[in-house]
Amino acid sequence: MFYKKRRLFILMISLIIIVGLIGFSLRDRTNLTIFEDFIHDSVGWVQEVINKPITFTTGVVTNIKEIRNVYQENQHLKSSLDEIRQLEYENQELTKEIDELKELLDKTESDFLQNFDAIQASVIARSKDQWFKQITINKGTQHGVEPNMSVVTGKGMIGKVQSSSPFTSTVLLLNGFDRTNRISVNVYKDETETDSSGFIVGYDEETELLLLEMNDNNQELKAGQYVFSSGLGGVFPKGLEIGEVVDVEADRYELTSIAHVRPSADLTDLNHVIVIDRSMTTIDEQTEEDES
Numbered sequence: 001m002f003y004k005k006r007r008l009f010i011l012m013i014s015l016i017i018i019v020g021l022i023g024f025s026l027r028d029r030t031n032l033t034i035f036e037d038f039i040h041d042s043v044g045w046v047q048e049v050i051n052k053p054i055t056f057t058t059g060v061v062t063n064i065k066e067i068r069n070v071y072q073e074n075q076h077l078k079s080s081l082d083e084i085r086q087l088e089y090e091n092q093e094l095t096k097e098i099d100e101l102k103e104l105l106d107k108t109e110s111d112f113l114q115n116f117d118a119i120q121a122s123v124i125a126r127s128k129d130q131w132f133k134q135i136t137i138n139k140g141t142q143h144g145v146e147p148n149m150s151v152v153t154g155k156g157m158i159g160k161v162q163s164s165s166p167f168t169s170t171v172l173l174l175n176g177f178d179r180t181n182r183i184s185v186n187v188y189k190d191e192t193e194t195d196s197s198g199f200i201v202g203y204d205e206e207t208e209l210l211l212l213e214m215n216d217n218n219q220e221l222k223a224g225q226y227v228f229s230s231g232l233g234g235v236f237p238k239g240l241e242i243g244e245v246v247d248v249e250a251d252r253y254e255l256t257s258i259a260h261v262r263p264s265a266d267l268t269d270l271n272h273v274i275v276i277d278r279s280m281t282t283i284d285e286q287t288e289e290d291e292s
Helices: 002-025 034-108 283-291
Strands: 117-126 134-137 150-152 157-164 169-173 183-188 196-204 209-214 226-229 241-250 257-263 272-277
Touching: 183 209, 183 241, 196 257, 209 241
Parallel strands: none
Antiparallel strands: 117 134, 117 272, 134 169, 150 157, 150 272, 157 169, 183 196, 183 226, 196 209, 209 257, 226 241, 241 257
C-alpha cells in the first residue's frame, strides 16, 4: 500500500513538473534555457544529418531524369537535323536536275537542233577505267544511237558516242580526246571577220582546258572568243558550241597558235544529255549541195 502511494506521488510530481515545463516553454521569451538550447540544437543536428542524404539522393535522381530527358531531346533534334539536311540535299539535286532538263528542253526546241534527230538520254554510269573521260547512257542502237554521234547538254558539246549496244552506249568526253579523236572547229570572231579554223587535239589535265591547235599562227585570235564545231570531217555537225578561248600562245616553232579552251559544258557533273543524229541533212548542207 505504501509503495502504491509512493508511486502515485512520484507520478503526480512528474506530471506537475512536465506541465510546468510546458507552460514555461510556451511563454513568450527571447532567451532559452541551456537545456532547451541543447534539445533544440540536438534536434536540428539530427534533422540535418537525416536530410542531407535524402536531399542528395533526391537531387541525383532529379539530375538523372533531366539528363535522360536532355539526351532524348538531343537525339530527337539530331534526327530532325539529319532529315532537314537530307531534304535540303534532295531539294538541291532536284532543283539542279530541273534546271538541267529545262536547258535540254530549250536546246531540243532550238532552231539548230530542229535540223537533227535529237535523242534524249540519261547518264547511268561512269567508266571505272576512265572515270573522268567516259560515261554510259541509257540509250543504244534500239533507240537510234550509233557510234560517232555527237553528244551535247544544254550548255554545249561534251563528246561523242564511242560504242553502242542495244540499250546502252559509251560516250567519250571531250577531256578524253586526242589527235586520233580530234575535232575540226571554227573560232567565231564577229560578223565582219572570217572565222579562224583549227582542231581540238587534246586536254590539259593540269589546267582542265582543251587544247586547240590552229591551222596557222593567227595573231588575231584572243581570249573570250567562242569555239564551235566546223562540220568538217563528217562526224560532228556544224555549229555545236564547244567552249571559250582562255589564252593563246604560239608553238615553239612559231608556225601556228595554240589556244586553251574552257569547255562550255561541265564534264564532271552530267545527268542528262542529247545524242545528235548527224545522218539527217541540214539546211546548210542541202544549200551547199544545191549550189554545187
